[in-house]
Amino acid sequence: MSVFAYRDGTLCAESVPLPEIAARFGTPCYVYSRAALEGAYRAFETALAGREDLICYAMKANSNIAILDLFARMGAGLDIVSGGELARGLAAGAAPGRIVFSGVGKSEAEIRAGLAAGIRCFNVESASELARIVRVADALGKRAPVSLRVNPDVDPRTHPYISTGLKENKFGVAYDEALALYREAARSPHLDVIGVGFHIGSQLAEVAPFVDALDRLLVLARALEREGIRLRHLDIGGGLGIRYREEQPPAVADYIAAMLERLAGRPFALLLEPGRALVGNAGILLTRVEYLKPGAPHNFAIVDAAMNDLMRPSLYDAWHDILPVARRSGALRRYEVVGPVCETGDFLGRDRDLAIAEGDLLAVMSAGAYGMSMSSNYNSRPRAPEVLVDGAAVHLIRSRETVESLFALERRLPGG
Numbered sequence: 213m214s215v216f217a218y219r220d221g222t223l224c225a226e227s228v229p230l231p232e233i234a235a236r237f238g239t240p241c242y243v244y245s246r247a248a249l250e251g252a253y254r255a256f257e258t259a260l261a262g263r264e265d266l267i268c269y270a271m272k273a274n275s276n277i278a279i280l281d282l283f284a285r286m287g288a289g290l291d292i293v294s295g296g297e298l299a300r301g302l303a304a305g306a307a308p309g310r311i312v313f314s315g316v317g318k319s320e321a322e323i324r325a326g327l328a329a330g331i332r333c334f335n336v337e338s339a340s341e342l343a344r345i346v347r348v349a350d351a352l353g354k355r356a357p358v359s360l361r362v363n364p365d366v367d368p369r370t371h372p373y374i375s376t377g378l379k380e381n382k383f384g385v386a387y388d389e390a391l392a393l394y395r396e397a398a399r400s401p402h403l404d405v406i407g408v409g410f411h412i413g414s415q416l417a418e419v420a421p422f423v424d425a426l427d428r429l430l431v432l433a434r435a436l437e438r439e440g441i442r443l444r445h446l447d448i449g450g451g452l453g454i455r456y457r458e459e460q461p462p463a464v465a466d467y468i469a470a471m472l473e474r475l476a477g478r479p480f481a482l483l484l485e486p487g488r489a490l491v492g493n494a495g496i497l498l499t500r501v502e503y504l505k506p507g508a509p510h511n512f513a514i515v516d517a518a519m520n521d522l523m524r525p526s527l528y529d530a531w532h533d534i535l536p537v538a539r540r541s542g543a544l545r546r547y548e549v550v551g552p553v554c555e556t557g558d559f560l561g562r563d564r565d566l567a568i569a570e571g572d573l574l575a576v577m578s579a580g581a582y583g584m585s586m587s588s589n590y591n592s593r594p595r596a597p598e599v600l601v602d603g604a605a606v607h608l609i610r611s612r613e614t615v616e617s618l619f620a621l622e623r624r625l626p627g628g
């Protein structure tokens with residue numbers, strides 16, 4: 213059963229009715245469930261039992277410190293993509309030796325920070341980046357642990373904006389160039405070549421592209437072995453999809469089983485970088501209906517959350533279920549659920565059949581991943597607070613931003 217379920221006609225987070233949260237913290241408000249977060253993590257852990265592994269949570273999906281801390285307590289590492297995420301992860305208490313650093317544009321300062329912290333591995337995405345890591349490591353008198361992120365050129369069959377493992381994407385080292393780059397890396401006294409990996413995209417609904425990518429990497433790993441380059445780990449990235457609507461993504465256990473089957477008899481430690489699969493269905497965005505604006509061709513439900521709070525519908529035309537917090541009887545009406553932001557693209561859901569009145573609360577479901585972390589202050593809207601429910605307890609894990617904080621860093625020109 214979902215941790216977000218109705219009790220006596222009222223939608224609850226674990227055992228807390230959502231109207232209580234709205235009354236205490238206002239709306240819009242992100243609400244997460246500890247049980248759902250831990251349950252999602254445990255599904256990976258259980259499926260991997262017996263294999264040397266490290267689950268590096270891709271923190272860009274949701275980087276609240278309370279959530280990072282929760283996963284760290286369960287033994288997770290982190291997959292980071294910026295110096296900001298490194299600092300945030302360390303502040304949350306992540307062990308540096310469990311952090312892998314991905315991303316195509318690592319700056320010198322970011323590489324320096326990663327080396328100084330003693331992270332587990334840099335996932336290198338180009339020859340130029342490798343050369344930069346060598347220079348920085350040399351200057352610091354360190355050896356940098358590296359793994360190439362190889363672009364296996366497989367089609368993940370997901371939304372084009374979140375597909376990353378095709379030749380045409382900016383990510384990773386081209387498969388055909390990987391061997392030469394490994395040879396070069398292996399010769400450098402400033403590098404410790406420890407792994408190979410891929411990350412082919414996000415919200416994948418099938419196992420097959422993962423299997424294809426893994427097979428290609430295993431071929432590469434064998435070629436490397438023949439040249440005396442022995443890797444310690446293989447990183448299969450993230451990308452496992454979740455159910456937003458009618459998708460049937462593979463169960464974590466099936467996905468992992470398919471990977472482990474391919475890896476049977478191979479000595480690598482397995483690294484994973486799940487993001488969405490750990491947090492996506494562990495959170496919702498709670499919002500209130502401000503106005504109903506009936507009309508033709510559309511009826512509009514104007515709510516107090518907007519594209520700045522949850523960008524996925526506007527950006528990817530993504531679907532999020534929208535549920536009334538209190539069920540009411542009465543005729544369903546078809547609505548465009550939109551926010552107050554001055555953009556036609558500002559919608560949270562289209563063509564939703566709802567029985568609602570002004571002042572009602574709505575829950576935008578599956579908002580735990582790429583919700584708050586992609587939010588902005590567009591239209592000078594303070595970001596929503598974040599609340600984590602644990603059984604009957606409610607913890608505020610991020611306060612609502614103040615309007616003053618939005619322009620605190622700005623300065624008038626002198627004179628005048």
Ligand SMILES: *Cc1c(COP(=O)(O)O)cnc(C)c1O
Pocket residue numbers: 270272273291293314315411413414415449450451452485486487488489581
């Ligand atoms: C975004 C990202 C992930 C996580 O992707 P999900 O689809 O959220 O699992 C993992 N690895 C890398 C390199 C990423 O950029």
